[in-house]
Amino acid sequence: MMAAMVQCVKTDGWRGLFEGISATWYRGMTYSLVRFSAFDAGKDLMAKHSGTTSSVWTAVGAGAFAGVIGGVVSNPGDIVLIRMQAEHGKPLAERYGYKNAIHGLYRMAKDEGLASWGRSINLTVFRAILTNTGQLASYDTVSQPADVIRSRLMAAGMGHAHEGPVSVARHLIRTEGVRSLFRGYVPTWSRQTPQTILTFLALEQLRNLVDRVRGAPVDDIAGAGS
Numbered sequence: 001m002m003a004a005m006v007q008c009v010k011t012d013g014w015r016g017l018f019e020g021i022s023a024t025w026y027r028g029m030t031y032s033l034v035r036f037s038a039f040d041a042g043k044d045l046m047a048k049h050s051g052t053t054s055s056v057w058t059a060v061g062a063g064a065f066a067g068v069i070g071g072v073v074s075n076p077g078d079i080v081l082i083r084m085q086a087e088h089g090k091p092l093a094e095r096y097g098y099k100n101a102i103h104g105l106y107r108m109a110k111d112e113g114l115a116s117w118g119r120s121i122n123l124t125v126f127r128a129i130l131t132n133t134g135q136l137a138s139y140d141t142v143s144q145p146a147d148v149i150r151s152r153l154m155a156a157g158m159g160h161a162h163e164g165p166v167s168v169a170r171h172l173i174r175t176e177g178v179r180s181l182f183r184g185y186v187p188t189w190s191r192q193t194p195q196t197i198l199t200f201l202a203l204e205q206l207r208n209l210v211d212r213v214r215g216a217p218v219d220d221i222a223g224a225g226s
Contacts, residue, residue: 005017019085020081020085022100022101023077023080023084023098023100023101023104024081025101026081026102027074027080027081027101030073030074030077031070031071031074031077031128032070032199034066034073034074035066035070035128035132038066038068038069039062039063039066040062042061042062042063042066043058043059045065046061060133063129063133064133067125067129067131067132067133068128070132071121071125071127071128072121072124072125075119075120075121075124076117076118077105078124078154079104079108079116079117079120080098080101080104080105080108081101083098083104083155084096084104105117120149120150120153120165123146123165127146145169145181145182149168149169152172169181
């Protein structure tokens with residue numbers, strides 16, 4: 001990971017480390033906002049059938065529901081993000097040249113059609129389900145193969161539109177071995193750990209703020225949920 005960061009700085013300067021940051025913001029705003037709302041809605045929906053919002057299966061079901069909704073909504077932003085971050089090291093003729101997230105979405109629709117926004121959406125949804133049903137330390141290991149395959153599919157252009165996750169997985173295993181499915185595990189863990197911690201800290205503070213605005217005592221609400 002450090003070697004890749006050093007090479008990136010040498011090639012593109014310090015700004016290269018922030019390549020695709022607009023797509024990161026766009027993806028974060030669509031995915032995070034939608035999945036937390038969908039999670040609460042999923043808990044309420046399942047509570048009507050199970051009679052409780054505190055069971056493990058209610059949380060798992062709500063997490064899966066949030067993963068499906070969040071994965072579908074965030075998929076276009078994910079593609080732009082992966083393509084912008086993969087520009088490093090490519091010849092100029094092979095670069096997409098997206099200026100920012102919105103420009104990337106526009107170029108995809110113009111050059112590849114609106115259907116390109118749904119490229120590898122099945123893997124995005126699968127990965128999002130894994131994320132939202134657990135979001136524990138084991139998540140990175142479980143979802144890493146899906147993440148690697150998804151990234152390969154999203155980074156590919158129109159010439160590889162016929163490829164599916166199974167063919168990509170077979171090619172990776174045949175040419176690079178099974179370990180290739182876990183490539184980038186350390187950078188993924190390094191990104192996911194602080195992101196998860198900060199996300200839930202911010203979520204709790206926002207919930208407390210909403211409760212204060214509504215006039216509901218925070219302590220009473222915390223006690224009712226325990």
